[in-house]
Amino acid sequence: MSILDSKIPAGNISDKWTDYKDHLKLVAPNNRPKIDIIVVGTGLAGASAAASLGEMGYNVKAFCFQDSPRRAHSIAAQGGINAAKNYQNDGDSVYRLFYDTIKGGDYRAREANVHRLAEVSSSIIDQCVAQGVPFAREYGGLLDNRSFGGTQVQRTFYAAGQTGQQLLLGAYSALSRQIGLGRVKMYNRHEMLELVKVDGKARGIIARNLVTGELERHSAHAVVLASGGYGNVYFLSTNAMGSNVTAAWKAHKQGALFANPCYVQIHPTCVPVHGTNQAKLTLMSESLRNSGRIWVPKKKEDAEAIRSGKLKPTELKEEERDYYLERKYPAFGNLVPRDVASRAAKEVCDEGRGIEANDTNEGVYLDFSTEIKNKGKQAAYAAGDHNPSEEKIITLGKKWLEEKYGNLFQMYQKITDENPYETPMKIYPAVHYTMGGVWVDYNLQSSIPGCFVTGEANFSDHGANRLGASALMQGLADGYFVLPYTISNYLADEIRTGKISTESSEFEVAENNVKSQIDKFLSNNGTKSVDYFHKKLGLIMWNKVGMGRNAQGLQEAINEIDQLKKDFYIDVYVPGSNDELNPQLEKALRVADLIDLGQLMAMDALQRKESCGGHFREEYQDAEGETLRDDENFSFVGAWEYKGDDIKQEQLHKEELKYEFIKIAARNYK
Amino acid sequence: MSKSVLLKSSLAKKYWMAATGLFLCLFLVGHLLGNLQLITHTGESGRRAFNEYAYFMAHNPFIKVMSWMTYISILFHIIDGILLTVENKKARPIGYAHAAGTKSSTWSSRNMALLGSLILVFIVMHGAHFWYKAKVKHDMLLHKVTVQSPNGPAELYVTTAGSYLPVQGVKVKNHTEFFEPSVDIKLGEGYKDLHSVVIAFFSGKETNGVPGNENALFAVIFYVIAMVVLAFHLMHGFASAFQSLGARHPKYTDTIKNVGNGFAILIPLLFAIIPVIIWKLYN
Amino acid sequence: MAAKTINITLKIWRQKNCNSKGNMETYTLNDVSTASSFLEMLDQLNEQLINDKKEPVAFDHDCREGICGMCSLYINGRAHGPDNGVTTCQLHMRMFEDGATIYVEPWRSAAFPVVKDLVVDRSAFDRIQQAGGFVSVNTSGRTMDANAIPIPKEDADKAFEAAACIGCGACVATCKNGSAMLFVGAKVSQYALLPQGKVEATQRALNMVRQMDDEGFGNCTNTGACEIECPKGISLDNIARLNREFLKASLVSNK
Structure with missing residues (x-):
């Protein structure tokens, strides 16, 4: 093994974590207050980690760039959180959740991590309920579940279409409690701009106070990065506007390997793009696929007629519609995993059958009319009417939909000005989640000792594709139930270290680096805004490192980004000064890192000469256009090592993926 | 701390506002029932009945307690109202350039302090017209x-x-x-001849030795306007008091609102027709 | 839906920082797509300002899908603008006429000082939450099973509706008194409705209200404007529940 030691403990898969946990080193309660921990990011992974570490008695400093920890983008997750509770008695188990996640990830995730995730999933639900998270319940007072893509059981816990919000506010409340008790010091509107290493260990960060512009040095015995994913490399994504890769990228530049950057999840159900001034894409929860049927017209002419407004979708006869997911994947139908659904949408749109009247014609229908009839009939029967009129069925059916998805439908209508109860929703895939991230071992520690990475920011649990309702699970599992144990094991050797000075030359150098980068931007006096470059980057990424990739396009992307990077540093104009709230400066610093990352993504996609999960190389598909994995040559985690400003020089390290407990197979949802 | 919580916190101020407000609503009902005798009975028997009622109100120990509570309530309601208003002004030192919309709340709910101040002006005038003469100046003729x-x-x-x-x-x-x-x-x-004072005040005619009020018509108009102000104050205040005390339930909230609106219209209306009818009777 | 474009005049509050005085500035912006969100329109304005080498307008925003609660803005005299049940990021330009003049101001409240331009400091909400907006349960993985205590669906639903608050501060901005009662009421309600939250109900009500008062928010006079302007439709029921909870708490507490 090269520098990649995943530190997976030996033993049977179902005992690994328990045994390992039992033998980890501990820090005694009286020693914990002597130890400082920095947590960057306050989403599910960060807030839960900061709260738990605070509860344990460590000295925690938490940082977020938003005005409050409650704003982190975990809040936007809609659908739900998986847990192997088997409350619905449909045959679920820890093993099945483990299996579904590995399979959903197209056999590119680390077995031991995923099993641990499935193991602790139940505790997450217990913990959240104890915190007062108001999950949806049945009339009997017990928790309700629904099913999600890529599974055949109902294991998803939810709170209407706002599950992420409720879970994040739960974690935020736990964090708030610790802040109130003084065990966590919260730094709102602060952005981490450098990781400081002392003697090879992560010992602190340089953070910019976004209100005053002041650069602050913060030291700690360990640094936890929970800074989320990098979907904004595409400019348009479902990520929040502020979501960025900067914290993770700074760690990468300091020596942390960056794993599988090319694994990007393109979510199938988003509102299509409306125009060039668009800044962000909006997700329609995957849960809608439980009730909606996805289709496009069978004939190109019909699609054209719809786009030009000559034909209404509701006027198109049943036999003229192509319910392509039901046709291609009868077993899972509209509930195939996200990557499969997205690619299928791209395919039909590439054939010219897209229905959205925008520049690209890209959009498909998500139709609820069948569900309205089914549920309306059920509701009428339940109310004792066994011979309901058509009209009554439709009224009752719409009412059912409203109860289940009311907020999503309203949101859709606000955005598009169309009523989804009357006419099918238009959807199209959009960048949503990034499975890749900072490489971490079983302890969630990156290749820099003392630098731990949790949640979406790490690469560990989702392989090449994440199943719906698993991101929330991973974020909370890492923060509540994994990191507190593994970080203590590391910190047990730090109890004699004492306070870490911020006066050392390492901090000095780090701060100066940040300062010079900021000064450079502010004095650059170019002619183009940061967004101009960000949009350009996004376009390159979407077209060439998006849903369908090929060697030529990827090579082009690498070259184009090279040029873009040069242009950016020459011609970007950042107004304002450093000593004030300066959103353009913040953006410039983030986009600088996204440009580097984008290039690395293209390189990673180029080296992975296979198709798997969210990574679809057009050269590697089977006769039916499905992903064609190459397990013999690519069953590894590709982790990149930073080698200086020229990203093209980065060096690839491989962590072999060994499947001891799951038989590797072609992913089949048919 | 419990005592200070019940006095100082923002919510406690609202409780007192609500409690005193509701008590004053009760007072209004009692006051109205008595006053209505001014128009339900006429002639000497009416005069007799009204003055007897006034005497009863001034001498019954229970009523005495109630009237002291009324005074205290008014005082508390005023002080509390001033405190709340001052704090509320402080909570927004810089206003909006584009004035707040009027769609999201009723006019009366936004202007309770103004309405309350106008009612205070009325109470002072009203007191000067009758209460002061009877209780302080003691220049009222006897029946x-x-x-x-x-x-x-x-x-x-x-x-x-x-x-x-x-x-x-x-x-x-x-x-x-x-x-x-x-x-x-x-x-x-003897009885103080409050009845004649009232009749003379609103009719403008000399009544049982009480000289007629030269500005009777203005008095009638002033009282009617005051009752309109009261109506608006009650329109928000009645239901608001229940809300402040936490009495809200999907089943009953609409009822409380409707009763409040009915109360806000009916009580001031009945008060207002008294001077009007007196003026009409004698002119 | 074919989007058209409109030309608008903007009157925007500009203020360098919390110590300086601000004023309303006028801008004209042409060719705004009616399919754009309000914030995309501001992006467009900023792009124009940057191209003219002028200082762009600072405003808070993040998720742009109406859930993070970071965007604010008092638009034409209404919190989150003229549409109902939306945040500013979900407000679309189709709500405005061609040639319209649009006033854009920051939240105005003593407890929300202006940081810059349209950005205000809402950390007062965080501090209220820190005073008692939680259930004191440590992370353990050894809490009882999630289904051990059945919770009536109605209570769970009501708790959820209260918990749907996004902490944007529109209630404070809208309230003529700058009161935070809807925010605090929602939080107190969420926990008061759940068995897990009942244990600390007394302390929670007392502590959160005390913190709310200390932050300098105004008093609730039940105008109901907050409920109308709340992008998440948080009900006044929650304020009534807070009133009940606090009354109960101040009567029984020996503190």
Whole structure:
């Protein structure tokens, strides 16, 4: 093994974590207050980690760039959180959740991590309920579940279409409690701009106070990065506007390997793009696929007629519609995993059958009319009417939909000005989640000792594709139930270290680096805004490192980004000064890192000469256009090592993926 | 701390506002029931009944307690209202350039302090018109009647015992008590002739020796306007008090609102028609 | 839906920082797509300002899908603008006429000082939450099973509706008194409705209200404007529940 030691403990898969946990080193309660921990990011992974570490008695400093920890983008997750509770008695188990996640990830995730995730999933639900998270319940007072893509059981816990919000506010409340008790010091509107290493260990960060512009040095015995994913490399994504890769990228530049950057999840159900001034894409929860049927017209002419407004979708006869997911994947139908659904949408749109009247014609229908009839009939029967009129069925059916998805439908209508109860929703895939991230071992520690990475920011649990309702699970599992144990094991050797000075030359150098980068931007006096470059980057990424990739396009992307990077540093104009709230400066610093990352993504996609999960190389598909994995040559985690400003020089390290407990197979949802 | 919580916190102020407000609503009902006698009964019997009622109100121990509570309530309601208003102004030192929309709340709910201040002005005036004369200045005439005796018309005081005493034959002490002029023996007690004061005030006509109010029409208009102001104050205040005390439930909230609106319209309306009818009766 | 474009005049509050005085500035912006969100329109304005080498307008925003609560803006006299049930990021330009003049101001509240331009400091909400907006349960993985205590669906639903608050501060901005009662009421309600939250209900009500008062928010006079302007439709029921909870708490607490 090269520098990649995943530190997976030996033993049977179902005992690994328990045994390992039992033998980890501990820090005694009286020693914990002597130890400082920095947590960057306050989403599910960060807030839960900061709260738990605070509860344990460590000295925690938490940082977020938003005005409050409650704003982190975990809040936007809609659908739900998986847990192997088997409350619905449909045959679920820890093993099945483990299996579904590995399979959903197209056999590119680390077995031991995923099993641990499935193991602790139940505790997450217990913990959240104890915190007062108001999950949806049945009339009997017990928790309700629904099913999600890529599974055949109902294991998803939810709170209407706002599950992420409720879970994040739960974690935020736990964090708030610790802040109130003084065990966590919260730094709102602060952005981490450098990781400081002392003697090879992560010992602190340089953070910019976004209100005053002041650069602050913060030291700690360990640094936890929970800074989320990098979907904004595409400019348009479902990520929040502020979501960025900067914290993770700074760690990468300091020596942390960056794993599988090319694994990007393109979510199938988003509102299509409306125009060039668009800044962000909006997700329609995957849960809608439980009730909606996805289709496009069978004939190109019909699609054209719809786009030009000559034909209404509701006027198109049943036999003229192509319910392509039901046709291609009868077993899972509209509930195939996200990557499969997205690619299928791209395919039909590439054939010219897209229905959205925008520049690209890209959009498909998500139709609820069948569900309205089914549920309306059920509701009428339940109310004792066994011979309901058509009209009554439709009224009752719409009412059912409203109860289940009311907020999503309203949101859709606000955005598009169309009523989804009357006419099918238009959807199209959009960048949503990034499975890749900072490489971490079983302890969630990156290749820099003392630098731990949790949640979406790490690469560990989702392989090449994440199943719906698993991101929330991973974020909370890492923060509540994994990191507190593994970080203590590391910190047990730090109890004699004492306070870490911020006066050392390492901090000095780090701060100066940040300062010079900021000064450079502010004095650059170019002619183009940061967004101009960000949009350009996004376009390159979407077209060439998006849903369908090929060697030529990827090579082009690498070259184009090279040029873009040069242009950016020459011609970007950042107004304002450093000593004030300066959103353009913040953006410039983030986009600088996204440009580097984008290039690395293209390189990673180029080296992975296979198709798997969210990574679809057009050269590697089977006769039916499905992903064609190459397990013999690519069953590894590709982790990149930073080698200086020229990203093209980065060096690839491989962590072999060994499947001891799951038989590797072609992913089949048919 | 519990005491200070019940006095100082923002919510406690609202509780007191609500409690005193609701108590004052009760007061309004009592006050109205009495006042309505001004128009339900006419002539001497009406005068008698009203003055008897006024006497009862001034002497019944329970009513006395209630009236002290009313005074305290008014005072608390005012002080609390001022405190709340001052704090609320402080909570937004810089206002909006584009004035706040009017769609999201009712006019009266936004102007309770203004309405309350106007009501305070009215209370002061109203007190000066009647209460001050009866309770402080004590220049109100006593209820007397003129009867035709064999010796010509004779003036008699009406006593609270229901008997009559000749005006010439008694000495009035302590404003309302009748004494034998030579010996210090109390013969009885008289009624203040509030009824005639009211009639003279609103009709503008001399009534039982009370000179007519020259500005009677203005008085009537002033009182009617005051009642409109009161109506708006109650329109928000009644239901708001329940909300402040936490009395809200999907089943009953609409009822409370409707009762509140009914109360806010009915009570001031009935108050307002009294001066109008008196003026009409005599003009 | 074919989007058209409109030309608008903007009157925007500009203020360098919390110590300086601000004023309303006028800008004209042409060719705004009616399919754009309000914030995309501001992006467009900023792009124009940057191209003219002028200082762009600072405003808070993040998720742009109406859930993070970071965007604010008092638009034409209404919190989150003229549409109902949306945040500013979900407000679309189709709500405005061609040639319209649009006033854009920051939240105005003593407890929300202006940081810059349209950005205000809402950390007062965080501090209220820190005073008691939680259930004191440590992370353990050894809490009882999630289904051990059945919770009536109605209570769970009501708790959820209260918990749907996004902490944007529109209630404070809208309230003529700058009161935070809807925010605090929602938080107190969420926990008061759940068995897990009942244990600390007394302390929670007392502490959160005390913190709310200390932050300098105004008093609730039940105008109901907050409920109307709340992008998440948080009900006044929650304020009534807070009133009940606090009354109960102040009567029984020996503190």
